[in-house]
Amino acid sequence: MTSTEEARRADIAAKAAAATETLSIPWQNGRRTLHVINVSLDNVLLNPNSHRIRSQVESHVNADQLQREPFSESAQDFIADILREFDGFQSLVDSLHESSQLEPGIITAEGVLINANNRAVALRDLNEKYIRVGVLPEEATTQEITELEARLQLAKDYKQDYTFTNELLFIQEQIDAGMSYEDLAILLGKAQSRRPAHLRKGVADIEQSLRILQHIREVQEMSGKAIKLTFFDPHQSALVEADSAYQALREQDPAQARRVRDGRMAGVLVGVTYRNLRNWDSDHFLRDYVEPQFDHGDLLTAIDSSSIAGDGQDAGDGLDIFEETGQEDRPVDPSRMLAAAAQRYGADDEATVGGITKRELFDGLHERFTQAAEEKGLDLRDERRKLRPIDLVVDARKKVSRAREALKNAQTERGFDRGKFGYEIRRLRKELDSLAEAGGLDG
Amino acid sequence: MAKTLSFDYTDGNITVVVSRGQGIPNVVWLKVQSEWGARGRHPARAVDIPVSTFLSRLDWVAPYCRQHGISAEWRGDSRKLVMRRVAEHRLLQEALAGGVETEPEEVEQALRASRFQRELRSFQRRDLLQLVAIANGANFSVPGAGKTSVAYAVYEYERALKRVDRLLVVAPISAFESWEEEAKRCFATVPTIRRFDGRIEPGTEVLLINYQRLQSGFAELATWVASGRTHMILDEAHRMKRGWGGEWGRNCLSLAHFASRRDILTGTPAPQSVFDLVALFDFLWPGEARRLIPSDGQDPTATARVADRIAPLFVRTTKSELDLPEPRVRLIERPLDSLHSDIYAALVGRYRGVFAASRRAEYDLRALGRVVMYLLEAATNPALLTAGSHRHDAIEFRHPPLDIPPDSEVDELLRAYPDYETPWKFRLVKELSETNARLGRKTLIWSNFVRNLETLRHYELEPLHPAIVHGGVADRSEQLRRFREDPDCAVLLANPAALGEGTSLHEVCHDAIYIERTFNAGQYLQSMDRIHRLGLPADQETRVTVLSSRETIDDIVDTRLRQKTDRLATLMQDPGLNVMALPAAPEDGLEGEEGLDVDNLDLAALARHLAGE
Incomplete structure (x- = not known):
C-alpha cells in the first residue's frame, strides 16, 4: 500500500x-x-x-x-x-x-x-x-460490495442510468456469479411476477440478452477490437429484432437463421437505418433483393475474399463424432459481408484492402442494402395499391347495410326527412354507376 | 495451448455438464452459455444442461469449434450420448427410406417364442411389421383397430431382441383399464403392470402414468426411464401437441431422450392442421420435427408435401380396412322462424363491429370465442342467450349470459321469444326421434349446450324416456345402461365433451342427430365414432343427421368442418380419414384445448359471414 x-x-x-x-x-x-x-x-x-x-x-x-x-x-x-x-x-x-x-x-x-x-x-x-x-x-x-452496488443502482430508476450494453454486461456478470435466470428476470423487471407465463417471458429476455452480447463480442473480435461496446448502444432495437428473427428461424433452418442475423448486423455496422434492416427476415430477401444488387464488381470480390474465423484452420480434436453437414453456397454470403465490414471497421477510410477502400466498401454495402429494402417496400406497396379500391367498396357496402338498419328506427320518428333521404340515395346511385363504369364493369 | 471444452455425462443422469478448459476465450464460453444456458453452481466455469436441451442444440458445435480451433473432450458416457443422437439421425434417414428389411416369418417366430399370445388380425400384423422395421413408430389407426395390442406386440418383439426391457405408457386415466385388460389378453405370462403413484416399485415392468402427473413425478420417472432400456409409448398422443409450449408436451419431450424406443398412438394426429404434428414427431425423433414438418402449416400444398415426407414414419389402419360400412350423413338445412331470425340478425349486427375492428390484425381467439358461442346459441335456441352457460357445461363452454341492454330491440325479442316460438331444431328432433322409436331404433342426440339437453329431456323428448349424459350427471353408468338395455328408453342426450372415447354404443344405436356443432373437427369425428366402430355387422347402416340453420354460423361451421376433415384426409392419404375419431378428453381435460377449437381461418370465415358476404 x-x-x-x-x-x-x-x-x-x-x-x-x-x-x-x-x-x-x-x-x-x-x-x-x-x-x-x-x-x-x-x-x-x-x-x-x-x-x-x-x-x-x-x-x-x-x-x-x-x-x-x-x-x-x-x-x-x-x-x-x-x-x-x-x-x-x-x-x-x-x-x-x-x-x-x-x-x-x-x-x-x-x-x-x-x-x-x-x-x-x-x-x-x-x-x-x-x-x-x-x-x-x-x-x-x-x-458483497458488488452486490450492494448493483442493488443500489437497481433500487433507483435504473432504466435511466443503464445503457443497453451496460445492462448486457450486468446480466452476464450476474449469470456468471450463479444467479438464476428467474431471479435475474424478476430483479430487472423482465418478469412481471413469478407466475409461470411471466417467468418464461422474463427468462426468454435474459437468454436473448446473452445471445446478443455473444454476437456483439464475436463482431468485436472480428474487428480486432476496433468496434467498441458502446457503439452498439444506439442499436438496441435493431439487435433485439435481429435476435427475434434469428430465434424464429433457428429450429427449422439454423443456417438461414444465421444468415438473417449476420446480414442485419452487417447493416448495423455500415449504418443502414433500423427500418430498412427489418426487411431482412428470411432468405427470400437475400435471394430476391440483395443478391441481384451484387452481381459483379469489386464489392462482391471484396466480400468473397473476406475470411471468416478459422477458414481452413485445423479442426480441433474430438469433433469427429459430429457428421459433416454440407455448407450451402450462396452467391452472396451474409457472414462474409459481416466479416468484411467488421474487419475493416478500424481502418482509415482510404485504406485499401482486397482491392477496395474502406469507404467504398461501407458506402457500397449501405447503398445496396438500402436499395434492396426500398425495392421490397415498393413491392409491398404495389400489393396494397391493388387492394385499395376493393377495400373502399366493401366499406361502402357495409355502410349501406347499416343505413338500412338505421332506417328502420329513423323512419318511425317524426321529422324524418324522407325527401332528403331520397335525394341522397339518388346521388349515391349515380356515384355507383360511374364507379362501375370506370372499373370497366356492366351495371 | 489446446483450447478444450469438456463434456461430462453419466448414463442415468438428466443433465450434461460442460466445462470450460483453460484457454477457452470469453467469447467462446459465452457462446456455450447462450446456446445451452448458464445454469449451475459456477456458470463462469461449468454449466449444467438438461439432456434434451443439450441434444437438441448440437448443430452449432462442430462448425463453431472448428472455426475457433476448439477441441472437445468427452468424459464418461458423454461420447456415447452424442453418438446415439447422431445415430438416431441416421436411423431417421433409414426410416424415411423404408426402414430395415424384416421378414414377416421372423417377426412371427420371435413373437411366438415370446410371452405374446394374441391372434392379431391381418391389418394389425401388417402395422406391426412396418413398426418394427423403423427405430421409432407412430400408429394413427382408427380407434377400435386394436392399437394397444399392436403396441404390446412391438414391445414384446423388441424385448425378445433385447433392445428394450421395460415399458412406460403415458395415457389418459380413462385408458388405464384398457391397457391393463389388454395385457391380460395379449400375454401368456402377464408382465408386472403398475400405475404410477409417486414411487416406482422395483420389479415394475410396465408403468402407466397420465399426462398430468408427469410434472410432479418427473425426477422419479426420468431416473427410471434412464436406468434401463425403456420403451416409451404415448397413448392419445395428440394431447401433447403443444410441445415445449405446454406442460404435458414439455415433460414428454424431456423424457424422450432417455427412451430406447418411442411410439405414439392416436386416432387423430392433426385435426386442425399439419402443424399439430410437430410436437408429436419431435417426441419420436427429437430435434428433427421442424425439418420434417415446415412451419407454414396453412399452405395447402404444404399439407400434401408433408404427407409424402412422413408417410414412412407411421402406420394407419383406416376405417375402410376395418370393413365398416360408411355412415350416411345428411344435412338438414332450414331457415329460422321469423322471430328467431330477427334475434339472430340483431346479434349479427352487434358483432359485425367487433369483427371489423379486428380485421387484418391477429384475431383475439379468446375474446372472439365468446362471440362464436353466442352465435351458435342464437342459431339453435335463443333462450340460451339469456341464460348463459349451464353450470354443468364443459369448462371451455362456460360463459355469462349475453349482455343485453334493457328495453333494447334484442331484449324485447328475447323476452317475447318463448311465448311465440319453439326452435325449429327442437321440433324436428322430436319428430325424427319419434319416427325412429316407432321403427324400434334408438337415437343418440348431440348438443354442446347442457341447457339444450335438459330442455329436450324435460319437454320435447320426455315421452321417449330419455337417458342423458353430461358433466353434471352423477349416475352416468346407469344412464348408459338404461339406454343400452331398456326398450322404453329411445333416446340418449349427450354432449361431446362428456361422452368419451371409452364408450361404445354401436351395438344398440345406429342413428345420431347433431343439434349443433362447433369448429372442433376432432370432437365431431370422435363423437361419430361412438356408434360407428369395429364390431358393426357388414350390413348395418349408420345414419347421421346434422341440423343446420340456414344463413347462420351453422353454415360456416359446416364448411369449415368439411375443409378440416378434408385436410386430414389428404394428410393421411386416405379418404376414409373423413370419419376417423379423435377424443377431446372429457374428465382429463385436453391441455389448453378449447372445446370450440376455433382457429384464425374459422374466424376469418365467420367475419365474412357477419359482413354479409
Whole structure:
C-alpha cells in the first residue's frame, strides 16, 4: 500500500470512529449500519467498476490504462469525464449548487465510492471541499460490495442510468456469479411476477440478452477490437429484432437463421437505418433483393475474399463424432459481408484492402442494402395499391347495410326527412354507376 | 495451448455438464452459455444442461469449434450420448427410406417364442411389421383397430431382441383399464403392470402414468426411464401437441431422450392442421420435427408435401380396412322462424363491429370465442342467450349470459321469444326421434349446450324416456345402461365433451342427430365414432343427421368442418380419414384445448359471414 493509500484509509477510519451520524443499508440478507462522515473530496476515489459505466470504461480510448491503473490521477480524470457525459449531470450540478447534499453516499474503507460518483464529480466541479458518506466495514468482500452496488443502482430508476450494453454486461456478470435466470428476470423487471407465463417471458429476455452480447463480442473480435461496446448502444432495437428473427428461424433452418442475423448486423455496422434492416427476415430477401444488387464488381470480390474465423484452420480434436453437414453456397454470403465490414471497421477510410477502400466498401454495402429494402417496400406497396379500391367498396357496402338498419328506427320518428333521404340515395346511385363504369364493369 | 471444452455425462443422469478448459476465450464460453444456458453452481466455469436441451442444440458445435480451433473432450458416457443422437439421425434417414428389411416369418417366430399370445388380425400384423422395421413408430389407426395390442406386440418383439426391457405408457386415466385388460389378453405370462403413484416399485415392468402427473413425478420417472432400456409409448398422443409450449408436451419431450424406443398412438394426429404434428414427431425423433414438418402449416400444398415426407414414419389402419360400412350423413338445412331470425340478425349486427375492428390484425381467439358461442346459441335456441352457460357445461363452454341492454330491440325479442316460438331444431328432433322409436331404433342426440339437453329431456323428448349424459350427471353408468338395455328408453342426450372415447354404443344405436356443432373437427369425428366402430355387422347402416340453420354460423361451421376433415384426409392419404375419431378428453381435460377449437381461418370465415358476404 502506498503512503497516499495508507493515509487515506487512516483518515477515513479515524473519522468513522468519531462519527455520530449513521446510515442503514441493505446488506446480504438483512441490513447494516454504517458510520457517516464528512470526508475531503481529495480523499475519495471514483469507482471504475460501477455498473453504470462499465461499457464506457471498456470502450474508452485509454481502456488499457483504466484497467491497469484505475486509481491513477489520469484514469480518475477519464472516469470523471465519462460521468460528466451523462444526461442530467448539469441539473445535478445545479441542484447541488442550490441546496447541499441530502443523501450520504457510500465508500469502502479504502475510499472508493460505491455510489454518489456523479455527486462527487459535481461537488468537485463546484469547488466544494467535502462529501458526506457512509463507510463500509473493512471486512466487506468484493462480492458483497458488488452486490450492494448493483442493488443500489437497481433500487433507483435504473432504466435511466443503464445503457443497453451496460445492462448486457450486468446480466452476464450476474449469470456468471450463479444467479438464476428467474431471479435475474424478476430483479430487472423482465418478469412481471413469478407466475409461470411471466417467468418464461422474463427468462426468454435474459437468454436473448446473452445471445446478443455473444454476437456483439464475436463482431468485436472480428474487428480486432476496433468496434467498441458502446457503439452498439444506439442499436438496441435493431439487435433485439435481429435476435427475434434469428430465434424464429433457428429450429427449422439454423443456417438461414444465421444468415438473417449476420446480414442485419452487417447493416448495423455500415449504418443502414433500423427500418430498412427489418426487411431482412428470411432468405427470400437475400435471394430476391440483395443478391441481384451484387452481381459483379469489386464489392462482391471484396466480400468473397473476406475470411471468416478459422477458414481452413485445423479442426480441433474430438469433433469427429459430429457428421459433416454440407455448407450451402450462396452467391452472396451474409457472414462474409459481416466479416468484411467488421474487419475493416478500424481502418482509415482510404485504406485499401482486397482491392477496395474502406469507404467504398461501407458506402457500397449501405447503398445496396438500402436499395434492396426500398425495392421490397415498393413491392409491398404495389400489393396494397391493388387492394385499395376493393377495400373502399366493401366499406361502402357495409355502410349501406347499416343505413338500412338505421332506417328502420329513423323512419318511425317524426321529422324524418324522407325527401332528403331520397335525394341522397339518388346521388349515391349515380356515384355507383360511374364507379362501375370506370372499373370497366356492366351495371 | 489446446483450447478444450469438456463434456461430462453419466448414463442415468438428466443433465450434461460442460466445462470450460483453460484457454477457452470469453467469447467462446459465452457462446456455450447462450446456446445451452448458464445454469449451475459456477456458470463462469461449468454449466449444467438438461439432456434434451443439450441434444437438441448440437448443430452449432462442430462448425463453431472448428472455426475457433476448439477441441472437445468427452468424459464418461458423454461420447456415447452424442453418438446415439447422431445415430438416431441416421436411423431417421433409414426410416424415411423404408426402414430395415424384416421378414414377416421372423417377426412371427420371435413373437411366438415370446410371452405374446394374441391372434392379431391381418391389418394389425401388417402395422406391426412396418413398426418394427423403423427405430421409432407412430400408429394413427382408427380407434377400435386394436392399437394397444399392436403396441404390446412391438414391445414384446423388441424385448425378445433385447433392445428394450421395460415399458412406460403415458395415457389418459380413462385408458388405464384398457391397457391393463389388454395385457391380460395379449400375454401368456402377464408382465408386472403398475400405475404410477409417486414411487416406482422395483420389479415394475410396465408403468402407466397420465399426462398430468408427469410434472410432479418427473425426477422419479426420468431416473427410471434412464436406468434401463425403456420403451416409451404415448397413448392419445395428440394431447401433447403443444410441445415445449405446454406442460404435458414439455415433460414428454424431456423424457424422450432417455427412451430406447418411442411410439405414439392416436386416432387423430392433426385435426386442425399439419402443424399439430410437430410436437408429436419431435417426441419420436427429437430435434428433427421442424425439418420434417415446415412451419407454414396453412399452405395447402404444404399439407400434401408433408404427407409424402412422413408417410414412412407411421402406420394407419383406416376405417375402410376395418370393413365398416360408411355412415350416411345428411344435412338438414332450414331457415329460422321469423322471430328467431330477427334475434339472430340483431346479434349479427352487434358483432359485425367487433369483427371489423379486428380485421387484418391477429384475431383475439379468446375474446372472439365468446362471440362464436353466442352465435351458435342464437342459431339453435335463443333462450340460451339469456341464460348463459349451464353450470354443468364443459369448462371451455362456460360463459355469462349475453349482455343485453334493457328495453333494447334484442331484449324485447328475447323476452317475447318463448311465448311465440319453439326452435325449429327442437321440433324436428322430436319428430325424427319419434319416427325412429316407432321403427324400434334408438337415437343418440348431440348438443354442446347442457341447457339444450335438459330442455329436450324435460319437454320435447320426455315421452321417449330419455337417458342423458353430461358433466353434471352423477349416475352416468346407469344412464348408459338404461339406454343400452331398456326398450322404453329411445333416446340418449349427450354432449361431446362428456361422452368419451371409452364408450361404445354401436351395438344398440345406429342413428345420431347433431343439434349443433362447433369448429372442433376432432370432437365431431370422435363423437361419430361412438356408434360407428369395429364390431358393426357388414350390413348395418349408420345414419347421421346434422341440423343446420340456414344463413347462420351453422353454415360456416359446416364448411369449415368439411375443409378440416378434408385436410386430414389428404394428410393421411386416405379418404376414409373423413370419419376417423379423435377424443377431446372429457374428465382429463385436453391441455389448453378449447372445446370450440376455433382457429384464425374459422374466424376469418365467420367475419365474412357477419359482413354479409
